[in-house]
Amino acid sequence: MAQLTDEELIQIRRHLHQIPELAMHETQTHDYLIEVISKMNLEHAEIREQLPDLPTAVLVRIEGTNPQRTIGYRTDIDALPVSEQTGLPFSSTHPDVMHACGHDIHMTVALGVLNHFLEHQPKDNVVFFFQPAEESENGGKVAYEQGVFQGKWQPDEFYGLHDNPDLPAGAIGCRMGTLFAGTTEVNVDFHGKSGHAAFPQNANDMVVAASQFINQVQTIISRSINPIESGVVTFGLMKAGTIRNVIAGSARLEGTIRGLTQVMIERIVERLKEVAEGIAKSYDCTVKIAFNQGGYLPVENNPELTKRFISFCEQDDQTNFVETAPAMTGEDFGYLLSKFPGTMFWLGVEDDSQLHSATLNPKEESISKGINSINRFLEFRMNH
């Protein structure tokens, strides 16, 4: 395979878009990535796959011509449990699963950069990591703990991107310091007593308790934290009951906490525990509250590398650079950046729909523009 054309990249993206898979189940995606990579010129490359606890991961290492360092480039490969409503002819063929966070774009950009350096052997070594499980299950942390990045697979510096519908197609966004929030997942289970809808006096209704909990939680951000330092608590899932005329004896809530510092997250965690215990007391029920930080640390960009990255993007006449504010999105690349210095940045995909929405439709011209800027930056980096 020679250098991938824009048309071929779009076909690859559309195929990936049609086969979205949830965290740790990315088998078709894995097989397709291997199919595409196997057609490339692998003369100076080595592939690693079928890792014991991460069977859908793919790593490719390119040997540099005169390496001073090993540069890591990471893309995530999983999708979300969202039912696509774009109406696109290449919509998801997997019911209720969608690339609603643009990881199909991320993978295609990574394949384009990989293809470029396979065609033009780089000066430095480059390790590409196609990472399962970004949306949940912390694939980056699992990979690190498995020792994936040891020996010649250890990056001296690591780069990765996330798409951004609010930026112009192909623009690169970045900032010094914290780019994304840290997150902690939270699960809450209320247990009371089920019963007949007609006899509430004999039951203990957990729909009522859980609803009260959700309302009270809203005051954590508005009343318990310094408004200058922001935080987020969102419960995206609430399950209770089986039928209209049986009082629900239990309720389950699953949510996510975000903060730009761990101190903020810990403050929110403490308040959530207190609110849950207060509800349990006043509704005479039991509550179990569990937290999982999982490696979704704040994404902290390395000062020296990020300064170099930003100044390259600012002066490069083929890159449209935008300085961005910190965002409350989470990313388990934060964990890898706590182990290896590096930079995470945004790639603009210009769309009216937001990330995680069923109508997200990134502009495909962002793919070739992103590949071009990244190739140019990495080549610059290899010579400076």
Ligand SMILES: CC(=O)N[C@@H](CCC[C@H](N)C(=O)O)C(=O)O
């Ligand atoms: C970029 C993005 O959307 N990332 C996800 C990361 C999820 C982290 C974790 N599962 C949680 O929900 O806390 C995000 O939702 O920001």
